[in-house]
Amino acid sequence: xxxxxxxxxxxxxxxxxxxxxALLPAARRERVCLLATAEDVAAHxxxxxxxxxxxxxAGELRESVLPGPAERAVAGEARQRRFGLIVVPPAGxxxxxxxxxxSRVATVVKSVHAPVLVARRPPARLERVLAAVSGRxxxxxxxxxxxxxxxxxxxxxxxxxxxxxxxxxxxxxxPRDEGLARxxxxxxxxxxxxxxxxxxxxxxxxxxxxxxxGAYQLLVVGAQGEPGAGPDWLRExxxxxxxxxxxxxxxxxxxAQEGAPVS
Amino acid sequence: MPLPRLPGWLQRVLAVGLGLLLFVLALxxxxxxxxxxxxxxxxxxxxxxxGGLGFGWLMACVVLSGSPVAAMALSLLASGTLTTAETFGxxxxxxxxxxxxxxxxxxxxxxRAGRRDGRSAYLGVAALSATxxxxxxxxxxxxxxxxxxxxxxxxLEGRQIDGVVQALYGPLLAFVLAHLPRLPIFVxxxxxxxxxxxxxxxxxxxxxxxxxxxxxxxxxxxxxxxxFVVGLLVTSLTLSVSVSLSLLVPLxxxxxxxxxxxxxxxxxxxxxxxxxxxxxxxLVGHPDGVRVVxxxxxxxxxxxxxxxxxxxxxxxxxxxxxAARCTHSPRALTLFVAGLFLIPLLLIAV
Numbered sequence: 001x002x003x004x005x006x007x008x009x010x011x012x013x014x015x016x017x018x019x020x021x022a023l024l025p026a027a028r029r030e031r032v033c034l035l036a037t038a039e040d041v042a043a044h045x046x047x048x049x050x051x052x053x054x055x056x057x058a059g060e061l062r063e064s065v066l067p068g069p070a071e072r073a074v075a076g077e078a079r080q081r082r083f084g085l086i087v088v089p090p091a092g093x094x095x096x097x098x099x100x101x102x103s104r105v106a107t108v109v110k111s112v113h114a115p116v117l118v119a120r121r122p123p124a125r126l127e128r129v130l131a132a133v134s135g136r137x138x139x140x141x142x143x144x145x146x147x148x149x150x151x152x153x154x155x156x157x158x159x160x161x162x163x164x165x166x167x168x169x170x171x172x173x174x175p176r177d178e179g180l181a182r183x184x185x186x187x188x189x190x191x192x193x194x195x196x197x198x199x200x201x202x203x204x205x206x207x208x209x210x211x212x213x214g215a216y217q218l219l220v221v222g223a224q225g226e227p228g229a230g231p232d233w234l235r236e237x238x239x240x241x242x243x244x245x246x247x248x249x250x251x252x253x254x255x256a257q258e259g260a261p262v263s
Numbered sequence: 264m265p266l267p268r269l270p271g272w273l274q275r276v277l278a279v280g281l282g283l284l285l286f287v288l289a290l291x292x293x294x295x296x297x298x299x300x301x302x303x304x305x306x307x308x309x310x311x312x313x314g315g316l317g318f319g320w321l322m323a324c325v326v327l328s329g330s331p332v333a334a335m336a337l338s339l340l341a342s343g344t345l346t347t348a349e350t351f352g353x354x355x356x357x358x359x360x361x362x363x364x365x366x367x368x369x370x371x372x373x374x375r376a377g378r379r380d381g382r383s384a385y386l387g388v389a390a391l392s393a394t395x396x397x398x399x400x401x402x403x404x405x406x407x408x409x410x411x412x413x414x415x416x417x418x419l420e421g422r423q424i425d426g427v428v429q430a431l432y433g434p435l436l437a438f439v440l441a442h443l444p445r446l447p448i449f450v451x452x453x454x455x456x457x458x459x460x461x462x463x464x465x466x467x468x469x470x471x472x473x474x475x476x477x478x479x480x481x482x483x484x485x486x487x488x489x490x491f492v493v494g495l496l497v498t499s500l501t502l503s504v505s506v507s508l509s510l511l512v513p514l515x516x517x518x519x520x521x522x523x524x525x526x527x528x529x530x531x532x533x534x535x536x537x538x539x540x541x542x543x544x545x546l547v548g549h550p551d552g553v554r555v556v557x558x559x560x561x562x563x564x565x566x567x568x569x570x571x572x573x574x575x576x577x578x579x580x581x582x583x584x585x586a587a588r589c590t591h592s593p594r595a596l597t598l599f600v601a602g603l604f605l606i607p608l609l610l611i612a613v
Binding site: 163200202203204205234235236238 | 386
């Protein structure tokens, strides 16, 4: 299995990344790279040692120190090696700071081709996971990542239909959702039909409402857009909005064409 | 021998030409016949800003379009039947009821198919709600501008075409004036106006038959500013919110327009729908005609831009919740439609 990268942040939010990394399945902790920026290591010489202690028993641990800022260090490390998972905490920037400097986690998600786990207020045990599926090409990758990461937890799926209800158009004539059909079949085969929730409305709001109503601890979503879905400057980044508004940890899964599927 | 079929582009050019000729004729008929409507309006109690607002709103619902009602208001202003305040109210009201047609189409389809959930009315309710939320502050600002003399010197002279109008329609108008009372002339004017907009519709390309109207892709969430610009551009061609919203139907049916994209599109459409009214304002020749339209167009733009650029999602959420709540049952939809007619009636009554 590919290495897991954990970014070490000296702020209290850094603890979130380490706590969440400690909750990962054993296979994901077999080979871990602890990454810190040179500036943080200089300011906090015990940063890596504290991280090793917090992470608890893990397999092979590797350290890496690169010049900051954090997003550049993570992207630089991810360019050099292939990672199966990257764990980062949010920088804690407010809306104005994000307007001026951008969002750290959003920048990381856009610049790496690996699943990114954004750690936010991790629970003591990971018991409830919600995977938001578009119903299209990314659905398989999102479902696989959710099931793999939350092996011992309850995984539920939510699909939001945000098409405008129209006269003369029956649902059968609407866009085809092959990914959703496959997921439905898989869940039916496992006797888990009730684990797929269908909602109607604005995607971001409905997903977050379902997340809060079900007291989930981790949200799994696909990276922005589907393959061939037009230029970025025209497209609304739904994933980024979910990532920034979700009150708990979020796993962003690249589509199969973007990066390697989560094994 | 059968006549050769004209190429599509020529049919469209001819449709635009016919539409313009009918539009100018309609304004002339409305102006000439407006005097006959005065007693009717007063009898109905249409007086002052609120009376004009209620009447414009109700008329837009009845004729299933806002633009002809706005043009009518300007003709009534030019003939001295309506005051500037009443005209301002009627034009603003015409926008509030303009999207009623989309709701009617959806509701009729629900009835035809025996559906009871009223979901097809979503687009119409969303359009009416989004328009109302923006227009209420915009109207207040425009009213302030009107009373403070903003745009007082603004002129868009359309009277130079008076000679052309006389040459084209002089004998017809003289004949009609000599043989018909004023009220039927006004009704003829309404008919000509509706025909003019029908001709403009014919000039539009048939989006329903196209596979890829915007981008060669499946389901997309467009950025709000992009959908706002699309709404602006589409309506500057169609000249009517109701036509622009009807164009959403084939786009949404193929998944090009999601709920997230609807509000910015409506906001854009609500601005350029004033273009034909501005043109009518220039043609009728009253000094306040262009001013009233320009004020409304400016304030609607000023209220829409911050929403689209700074808070598109919060606004979309508000409108979506409202529309979802009003269409979640036949009873809720009936209450919404009842309100749509009761509020303007109350405005006329006060």
